[in-house]
Amino acid sequence: MNSTLTGAVASYLTQVRAELSDLPPGELEDVLQDVTDHLSEVAGELGDSPSFGDLQNRLGTPRQYADELRTAAGYPARTEPAGEDQLKAAGRALVWGLIAATVGPFFVAVAIFAWSHDLTAFFGVVGFGVLFAASTLGLRALRDNDPRIVLDTPRGARGAAAIRGWIDQIPDNVRHELVTIGQPVWWVVRGMIGAGGFFALFGAMSVTVVGAIAGAALSVWIGRRTQQDRRWLWYVVPLNVVAAVVVPAFLAAAYAGASFGFLNNYGRDDRSNYYPPDGLTLNGNPVTNIYPFDAQGNQLSVRLYDQDGMPISLPLQDCAANFRKRPVDTSSNVFPQAVVTPDENGDYLADDPDKCKDTTTAPFTPPPAPVATTSVSPTPTPTPAAPTGKSTPGVTLTVKPTR
Structure with a gap:
């Protein structure tokens, strides 16, 4: 409220504020700021010290003036005290x-x-x-x-x-x-x-x-x-x-x-929430079988273990597993594992379990093993022996006397 308003103008503003006291505090102050500016203008038009009656004749009673403000601003009418x-x-x-x-x-x-x-x-x-x-x-x-x-x-x-x-x-x-x-x-x-x-x-x-x-x-x-x-x-x-x-x-x-x-949620490194996928992966891609080969390109059958002696196993994928002749989650660490081969029609599973065939042969030909290179050490060049004053067969030594 503007502290420069005095006399009847300040009293009129106080009553208007009381009529609008049910408005939210922030909005009430906004409305009263506009009211203060308006009252200052009206007071200037009416003379140096307008009376309360002069203000009512010009603007109406404080309640009427407040009701007009409510209507103009879209506020609901003031309610009576609650029962x-x-x-x-x-x-x-x-x-x-x-x-x-x-x-x-x-x-x-x-x-x-x-x-x-x-x-x-x-x-x-x-x-x-x-x-x-x-x-x-x-x-x-x-x-x-x-x-x-x-x-x-x-x-x-x-x-x-x-x-x-x-x-x-x-x-x-x-x-x-x-x-x-x-x-x-x-x-x-x-x-x-x-x-x-x-x-x-x-x-x-x-x-x-x-x-x-x-x-x-x-x-x-x-x-x-x-x-x-x-x-x-x-x-x-x-x-x-x-x-x-x-x-x-x-x-x-x-x-x-x-x-x-x-x-x-936006990529922070929270290791406690990281759950690695099941099975084996290589560069993010799942590994479903392993085909070991020796240096000469011959396929081997091996058992795999990790650094702690735990078997590295994968679920079996042979005919017995596909036709439910054993539990689906049965796994083995013997590689390569048997997988179903396609029939003459290119289908991987025949309708008859007896016609299903397994194979452990790799479906690819491994590339040649890299040739092992051996480094040859150069033969050291013999260092001639220092002269000792003794003659060596086939060698003539000339000694000059000193004075």
């Missing part, structure tokens, strides 16, 4: 709304810090499920009553007073900017975080991006819709809490570098 039955319905609706705004976001926060994708998806679905279920039950408890009657309950009145107290600590110009600029920005951010976070539970980046964009558009529509129908607040307030919890939690998880649930 006893209405207060009970409002109390139940408020309790369910509090559950939706606390329990649901709590499970969503747990999902963010889950150590595996499966737990992230589980707690995320539980959180959003509780949120929407409690919100729906709250609206059903409210029945056909005006949603603003929750402010007439003792708990609702205390909460509204606390919120107004916090808002009054913010300077007038900052409050105005937060409503006019911050609110639309928050609608977009809320929709992107809410929808993007939900689709991130399923780990598909492309779906997450599309969902975030669609969520932003839906969030803006819901924000505008909520200004006309306060019942949407039972869904909007819990989703606001989720968005307010998810942003710092996600940033904290990213800063800590931990393998939290949402981060694992």
Whole structure:
């Protein structure tokens, strides 16, 4: 409220504010800022110190003026104080709304810090499920009553007073900017975080991006819709809490570098969630049989073991296995294993088990073994012996005397 207004103008503005006190605090401050500017203009036109009657003659009573503001902005008319039955319905609706705004976001926060994708998806679905279920039950408890009657309950009145107290600590110009600029920005951010976070539970980046964009558009529509129908607040307030919890939690998880649930969805190295495929693989391709050969290209029959002495086995694929003459999961570490050969028609399994034939012959010809190369050491060149003064047969030594 503009502190420069004095006298009858300030009193008129105070009564207008009382008539509009049922509006949400943020929107109330936005409306009062416009009212303050309008009253300042009217006061300037009426003279230096207009009376309360002058303002009423020009603008109508504070209630009439407030009703005109409601109609122009699309707000519903002010309700009369709630009766006893209405207060009970409002109390139940408020309790369910509090559950939706606390329990649901709590499970969503747990999902963010889950150590595996499966737990992230589980707690995320539980959180959003509780949120929407409690919100729906709250609206059903409210029945056909005006949603603003929750402010007439003792708990609702205390909460509204606390919120107004916090808002009054913010300077007038900052409050105005937060409503006019911050609110639309928050609608977009809320929709992107809410929808993007939900689709991130399923780990598909492309779906997450599309969902975030669609969520932003839906969030803006819901924000505008909520200004006309306060019942949407039972869904909007819990989703606001989720968005307010998810942003710092996600940033904290990213800063800590931990393998939290949402981060694992996008390729973080989480070895605890890696489950190697069954059987043998080579470069990612399954190995169904092994054909050993010696250096001369002769096929061998061998038994294979790993470095710990554990047999390297594969399920048998012969006729007995295909025709269920033994358990299907019977395996062996003797290679090559017998496999079914095609019949004259090219079919690998005949209708008659007695006609089925096995073979252990490799279906390919191995390439020649690489020729082993041997390195030849060069013959060392003999080093001539140093002269000793003795004559060697066939060698003449000439010695010069020294003086």
